[in-house]
Amino acid sequence: MSRPRIEGEFSREQYHTAKLWQIAAFALNNTATNIFLFGMGFVTYYTTGVAGLTVMAVSTILALMRVFDSVTDPLIGFIIDKTETKFGKFRPIMVFGNVILILTFLLMFNVIHLFPESLHFIVFVILQFFYIIGYTMQTTVTRAAQTVLTNHPRQRPLFSIFDAIFNLSLFTFGQLYASQYMIGKYGDFTEAYFTELSFTFAAISLLFTVLAVIAIWGKDRKEFYGIEDVNVKTRFRDYWPVLKRNRALQMLVLSAATDKFASMFMNQQVVQVMFFGILIGNFALSGQFGLIILIPSLIVVFYGVRYAQNLGLRRALILFSYIGAISFTILFVLMLVYDTERFALGNWGVLSILFLVLFSLGRAVSMLTPSIVIPMIADVSDYETYESGRYIPGMIAALFSFVDKLVSSTAPFVVGALVALIGFGDEFPTVTDELTTGLLWVGLMTALGFPILGWIISIIAMRFYPLTKEKMAEIQLELNNTKNFILDARDRKMAEESGASMDGETSENDRNDRE
Incomplete structure (x- = not known):
């Protein structure tokens, strides 16, 4: 008995694919969580300026909660691998995670200052605790569900292009909205500023999550869960082995964690204030600049994904890490040598043009490389199935997130410690502060220096990453053969049972006729 091919489902061909709109819309799940990540860059200004907490207290809590965030990953990964409902494996986790995120995010920016001053710190910690749980639920699905979305080597990189476009647009228009529209409307980081910002971000995140759920609806089914009919048992003690x-997981984790460590610095609002507001002297430029470089950055992203489709994700990650490191190194040296205000785009000259080109390249790469990593996690999950025979996307995604967050958790603490060392122990630097030698070095290190370091480590790690384009083709062929063997065995069993049933009915009919 043959198994009919169903359009959009797994067939006996080597690869299963997704429609382009499904890949694009599911990428919005990552954007839905990055909206909150971007918004949390402002929590330091709310907690210190409105709620009255100190810089080091907030920085320490954010760092510790980031560590706690990494600890929750194994638990959520374990839950994903065990989950199998009529609504699928991934969709329930996405929805619950987003609901928790919305509630805690809104409370964090709107109610802490309403409590007695002695409770501000405690309420902030409690809200951070639940925020982290929701964040982990939704982000882990983004990585784990890549395996069911598609396994085609030319389709998996497409997630990167949509993810990069969405996130580049988010951080561009988000920064423009926060630094120009909102500051123009409220004048400073006021209570009303945070209320409007938090409700706007929460509404957008909800919309994106709904679209992502719709996108994966047809793919979140058992026939796409690795090697079908294999009952995988996982335990917490399996994580370390x-x-x-x-x-492959070790090297990808190291590469991605250092990239995330670098991007965490670049996206901190404190760093944006120091780099654009104080060094260059125009904080509004942080939003305007993103808009200016949007098209050039998209060109870099398109080229990067096309390169990944043709030569593999690993080679693409190495190439663009080189581009990012070189461009930011040149810019770092130039900004040490020349007056930093000469790099402002209003003062057109050689330095401002170089700034536009070099910072555009680095910023585009900082958006592209994390987006390339996400489909690579699906490759690593398939590699694990190929090596061990177990389909454990939740565990692979959780291990990735665990180390990734553990390393990147230090970014808010390092920023807080650095600005405290140069005299900002009670409040973070603002656009009204004068440029000092300390602010120059801290601004350059956090905006340019740490990204350079991250890209260098990423390049080294990828040299030892075994999953080349050719290796992945071999893996998918082997997995497909194994799945076909299981399906053939099941079909034979069904045919035998059907034949036995028909023989039994025939014998019963003959016996009745004789009687």
Whole structure:
């Protein structure tokens, strides 16, 4: 008995694919969480300026909560691998995670200052605790569900292009909205500023999550869960052996964690204030500049994904890490040598043009490389299935997130510690502060220096990453053959049972006729 092919489902061909709109809309799940990540860059100004907490207290809590965030990943990954409902494996986790995020985000920016001053710190910690749980639920699905979305080597990189476009647009228009429209409307980081910002971000995130759920609806089914009919049992103690054995996971984690560490600095509002507001002397430029470089950045993203489609994700990540590191290194040296205000785009000259080109390249790469990493997690999950026979996307995504967040958790603390060392222990630097030698070095290190370091480590890690384009083709062929073997065995069993049933009915009919 043959198994009919159903359009859009797994067939006996080597790859299963998704429609373009499904890949695009599911990428919005990552954007839905990045909206909150971007918004949390303002929580330092709310908690210190409105709620009255100190810089080091807020920085320390954010760093510790980021560590707690990494600890929740194994739990959520374990839950994903165990989940199998009529609504699928991934959709329920996405929805619950987004609801928790919205509630805690709104409370964090609107109610802390209403409590007695002695409770501000405690309420902030409690809200951060639940915020982290929701954040982990939704972000882990983004990585784990890549395996069911598509396994085609030319389709998986397409997630990167949509993810990069959405996130580049988010951070561009988000920064423009926060630094120009909102500051123009409210004049400073006031209570009303945070109320409007938090409700706007929450509404957009909800819309994006709904679209992502619709996109994965037709793919979140058992026939796409790795090697079908294999009952995988996972335990918490399995996490360490998987990480210890899987070289591809180790190298990808190291590469992505350092990239995230770098991008965390670039997206901190404190860093934006120091770099654009104080060094260059025009904070509004942080939003305007993103708009100016949007098209050039999209060109870099398109070229990067096309390169990944043709030569593989690994080679694309190495190439663009080189581009980012070189461009920011040149810019770092130039801004040490020349007056930083000469790089402002209003003062057109050689330096401002160089700033436009070099910062555009680095910023585009900072958006592209994390987007390339996400479909690579699906490759690592398939590699684990290929090596061990177990389909554990939740565990792979959780291990990735665990180390990734553990490393990147230090970024808010490092920024807080650095600005405290140069005299900003009670409040973060604002656009009204004068440029000092300390602010120059801290601004350059956080905006340019740490990204350079992250890209260098990423390049080294990728040299030891085993999943080349050719290796992934071999893996998908082997997985497909294994799945076909299981399906053929099941079809034979069904045919035998059907034949036995028909023989039984015939014998019963003959016996009745004789009687």
